[in-house]
Amino acid sequence: MLDSFVQLPKLNEQEVTPYFIQIYEHFKYQIMQGAMAPDTRLPSIRKLAESLRISNTPVEIAYQQLIAEGFIVSKPKRGYYVQQLQSAQLFIEKPALSALSAPITPRDPRSYMYDFHISKNDFSLFPTRVWNALMKESMTNDALLQYGDPQGDRGFRDVLAMYLQRYRGLRCTAEQIVVGADIFILASQLSLLLQGRGGTLGIENPGYHAIPETFAQHGYCVTPIALEADGISFEGVIQSQVNTLYISPSHQYPRGMVMPVAKRLQLLEWARQQDAYIIEDDYDGEFRYHGRPIPSMQGLVENSPVVYVGGFAQSLAPAFCMHYMVLPTSLLAKYHELKQRLYLEQSVSRLHQFALQRFMEKGHFERHLRKMRQLYKRKHDLVIHACDQYFQGRAVLSGRDAGFHMILQVHHHKSAEELVMIAESVDIRITPMSFTWWDHPDPHALEFMIGFGGIPEERIEEGIKLLSEVWFS
Numbered sequence: 195m196l197d198s199f200v201q202l203p204k205l206n207e208q209e210v211t212p213y214f215i216q217i218y219e220h221f222k223y224q225i226m227q228g229a230m231a232p233d234t235r236l237p238s239i240r241k242l243a244e245s246l247r248i249s250n251t252p253v254e255i256a257y258q259q260l261i262a263e264g265f266i267v268s269k270p271k272r273g274y275y276v277q278q279l280q281s282a283q284l285f286i287e288k289p290a291l292s293a294l295s296a297p298i299t300p301r302d303p304r305s306y307m308y309d310f311h312i313s314k315n316d317f318s319l320f321p322t323r324v325w326n327a328l329m330k331e332s333m334t335n336d337a338l339l340q341y342g343d344p345q346g347d348r349g350f351r352d353v354l355a356m357y358l359q360r361y362r363g364l365r366c367t368a369e370q371i372v373v374g375a376d377i378f379i380l381a382s383q384l385s386l387l388l389q390g391r392g393g394t395l396g397i398e399n400p401g402y403h404a405i406p407e408t409f410a411q412h413g414y415c416v417t418p419i420a421l422e423a424d425g426i427s428f429e430g431v432i433q434s435q436v437n438t439l440y441i442s443p444s445h446q447y448p449r450g451m452v453m454p455v456a457k458r459l460q461l462l463e464w465a466r467q468q469d470a471y472i473i474e475d476d477y478d479g480e481f482r483y484h485g486r487p488i489p490s491m492q493g494l495v496e497n498s499p500v501v502y503v504g505g506f507a508q509s510l511a512p513a514f515c516m517h518y519m520v521l522p523t524s525l526l527a528k529y530h531e532l533k534q535r536l537y538l539e540q541s542v543s544r545l546h547q548f549a550l551q552r553f554m555e556k557g558h559f560e561r562h563l564r565k566m567r568q569l570y571k572r573k574h575d576l577v578i579h580a581c582d583q584y585f586q587g588r589a590v591l592s593g594r595d596a597g598f599h600m601i602l603q604v605h606h607h608k609s610a611e612e613l614v615m616i617a618e619s620v621d622i623r624i625t626p627m628s629f630t631w632w633d634h635p636d637p638h639a640l641e642f643m644i645g646f647g648g649i650p651e652e653r654i655e656e657g658i659k660l661l662s663e664v665w666f667s
Contacts, residue, residue, distance in 0.1 A: 200236060201229065205246055213248055217256035225265050225276055232278040236266060307621040308657030312599045314648020316573075317511065319565050324558055328549040338545055344538040345529075346373025346518070350547040353554045354518065362479060363489030364502060366520045372529065375515040375541035377503070381408035383538075384501060384519065387528050388438055388471060389413075396436035398426050400630035402447045405440055405473065405503075414438075418632035421446070425453035428460055439465070440473040444488040447477065448630045448643055449601060450593020458491045465499040471522070473501045478508050480563055482596040483571040497523060506550070508598065508647075509563060514546050570598065573646040573654060580658035581644075588666055591644075598647040601627065604640040606665060613640065613665060620664050622657055 203220035205213055224230045236242070239257060243250045257274055260266045266274050332338055345351070351368035358364040374380040385408060397406045399418030406416045419430040426441055439461065443453035465472050474491045482488065492500040505517035521529060532538070553559050577600060581591050589604045602624075606613060610626040617624050627641040646654065 200234065202237070202242065202245055205248070213246075213252035214255040214259075217242075217246075217253060218259050221256070221260055222263075222265055225279070230276050232276050234276040235272075236274040236276070238273055304623075306618075306623040308653055308660065309623045309649050310625075310644045310646065310657065311623050311648065312625050312643050312645035314645060315508065315511065315598075316566075316569060316648055319562070319569060320511065321558060321562055325549065325553065328552045329545060331552065332545045332548040335548065338548055340544075342540045342544040342547070344533055344540050346371060346540070346542065347544055347547045347551070350551040353551050357554060357559070358490075358502075358504075358520065361487070362476065362504075363493040364520060365493045365496065365498070366502075369526065370520050370523065371518055372521060373516070373518045373540075373542050373547065375517070377404050377505070377517055378408055379541050380503065380517055380519045381405045382412065383529075383532065384473070385409045385412040385414060386532055387521075387525050391469075392437045394434075394436040394438065396426075396431055396434045396439045397632060398441055398446060399632045400448055400627065400635070401440075401632065402442065402475065402477075402630070403632065405475070406632065409438075409440075416632065421449060421451070423451065424457055425451055426461075428457060428464075431461065431464065437468065437470045438473065439470065440475065442475040442477065443491045444476055444479045445482075445596045447475070447597075448593070448599070448627060450595075450597060452488055452596075453491075455494070458494060462491070462495055462498060462500070471499050471501060471525075473503060476502060476504045478597045479504070480509055481567060481570055481598065483567065483574050484595045488596075492520065499524070501525075509559075509566065510550070514550070516542055516546060516550065570647065573649070573651055574600075576651060576654040577644060577646050577658065580655045584659045584662040585666075588662075599643045599645040602642045602644050604642065604665070606640055609637075610640055610642070613642075616664050617661055620660055622661050622664075624661070 203217050239250050239253045243253045267277050351371045355368045393414045395409045395414045396417050396419050410416050417434045420427050492502040502520040589602050591600050593601045625643040628635045
């Protein structure tokens with residue numbers, strides 16, 4: 195074919211993109227769209243440069259890139275020709291590209307005047323000046339720019355182990371701690387560590403689904419087990435015949451009950467007898483507002499068969515992406531084998547690990563936690579007072595005294611979806627509890643999660659008052 199049929203690129207002199215990239219992208223698009231058939235001859239470098247009134251160099255660089263990617267071929271003494279591509283159109287379909295603009299996980303982009311969402315935090319007391327100084331200190335250490343231990347830097351794990359021993363009652367060493375950027379990374383590693391044991395996971399129902407969903411994606415059979423007034427049903431655990439159990443005993447998500455020590459010991463004995471493991475999620479264990487924080491289940495007995503999971507999303511900030519798990523000593527050898535076989539790498543910034551290590555060593559973390567507990571306690575109490583005052587028995591709060599949300603059980607003739615829409619119409623965001631059920635929730639249950647972490651204190655009472663008015667007026 196003659197090059198006279200080739201559509202030449204139109205260069206934009208005002209565009210910051212270099213000429214060679216504009217030329218390359220033009221021909222690549224033409225070829226992948228099928229506008230330039232296989233064996234079509236491109237203009238020579240000299241001829242195209244003359245037509246575009248530029249030097250030969252940008253054209254030559256563009257052609258070399260097209261050759262390197264297999265779009266064209268150079269034939270000696272004949273010129274440059276389009277290569278035969280297999281189903282080129284598959285590589286560039288506009289619907290597929292436009293689909294990428296939609297988020298994989300839908301999030302509500304709106305800003306609400308009264309935002310009682312469960313995943314909001316209050317950063318008004320975040321010690322920005324102190325943290326910036328520690329980050330600046332970390333940047334002076336060139337060694338931190340190198341690859342680190344996939345398990346987490348030893349200095350940070352040493353400090354974290356001491357904190358967990360002192361404040362959460364764990365029996366652990368730094369060697370047992372594995373640091374990860376998010377719960378999915380840690381749960382994925384854990385699911386691999388526990389493979390070959392029957393592949394069954396028992397979970398609280400309702401409950402938090404991130405870890406169970408991860409295990410399910412790794413081939414585990416997930417069995418939901420009903421809750422009782424004091425936590426997961428022990429009889430349900432026995433009947434389920436699972437070999438791994440995922441629970442949140444210190445503050446059950448989402449209902450908020452605390453598992454008494456008698457049931458904890460009962461489950462630990464079950465795990466010992468069945469050679470099973472318990473995953474203890476302590477996502478907000480530091481935040482208890484009336485009484486002392488509940489110690490961990492992991493620390494109740496020596497060499498407990500418990501994998502303890504925690505993080506700093508609530509106590510510090512989600513943006514730092516810092517989570518961890520504490521493995522039983524019985525799983526350490528298998529973890530190190532997995533680490534070597536999969537060539538695991540660090541997933542948490544070493545700069546953040548160092549900054550948090552120093553933050554904890556200097557006592558800033560303990561002081562920050564005390565301030566945050568006081569702040570969230572005020573918000574917690576404001577929600578209770580406002581609900582008691584304005585709902586007057588038409589809605590009942592449960593799951594008090596800890597965490598960042600409470601459950602509001604409403605007596606109403608409308609559905610949960612209708613009540614959410616009514617709330618949104620007056621700029622209030624609340625979350626129905628239906629998504630926390632592994633199986634189908636009770637369609638007649640009107641339960642909502644009232645988060646108080648991110649909403650300003652001065653908006654809590656007026657938001658609850660407005661909610662009661664639009665629901666019951």
